[in-house]
Amino acid sequence: MTTFFKKTNFLLFIFLLIFGLFFINNAFAIETLGGLPALNVEANENGGTTYSLSLQILLLMSALTILPSLLLGMTSFTRIVIVMSILRQALGTQQTPPNQVLIALALFLTFFIMAPTFTNIYELVAIPYMNGEIQTPDALDKASKEIKSFMITNTRETDLSMFAEISGAQQFYSKEEIPFSIALPAFITSELKTAFQIGFLLFLPFLVIDMVVASVLMSLGMMMLSPMLIALPFKILLFVLVDGWSMTVGSLVSTYITQ
Secondary structure, three states: OHHHHHHHHHHHHHHHHOOHHHHHHHHHHHHHHOOOOOOOEEEOOOOOEEEOHHHHHHHHHHHHHHHHHHHHHHOOHHHHHHHHHHHHHHHOOOOOOOHHHHHHHHHHHHHHHOHHHHHHHHHHHHHHHHOOOOOHHHHHHHHHHHHHHHHHHOOOHHHHHHHHHHHOOOOOOOHHHOOHHHHHHHHHHHHHHHHHHHHHHHHHHHHHHHHHHHHHHHHOOOOOOOHHHHHHHHHHHHHHHOOHHHHHHHHHHHOOOOO
16 A cells, blocks of 8 residues: 555656646746746756756746646546436436545545556656666657557547647648647647537436426426426436446446556
């Protein structure tokens, strides 16, 4: 268990470093201006780059602020949480399960789906970086390629083509040639489309139950009785009998292609 938590910490650390390259460029600009001595970048004896402590803290805090956006936009979290929310609406249970439970479920399923990608980042990037075998720019580049490979593998070609055409980019012949500026919005768009497709299929059986219950109540003349209230136990019973949570979670996980 201790090893698992150590690996998780390192994976999160590398995940934060993916977009650090944007801030590193700003750091070089500060050095060029020769302005603040607390925010400087110097070349060390080994040919690498040394950043001041203040600059390292600034980079870390900046990365923490964009971590939620990275989680939503570069992992399977978006699809899972949308499907779970639609499923809760279809059941008619309103706030059951509560938002905290759905987010926790989506978060841990995201770690489960992304485990092969995070493991590759840990083994190919984190360990060599901590051993001093590779420099920060190389670590950022390799980690970002692993994340981009996952996104492109699980993105529709039509979405990639659409954003490539909008940006005026030429035809790409490999995953490595696709830039993040195209892969990221295409992945999010593809995730939204897939999530609503799955949600529609989940909604259908519960919609049939609502229609049957409403028809029966109208035929009996019980118009003052809420159909949603009567249909709720039948929908919960159906969902439990077919082992709905296992089926939903298993189907969601199987929709992803992991490396």
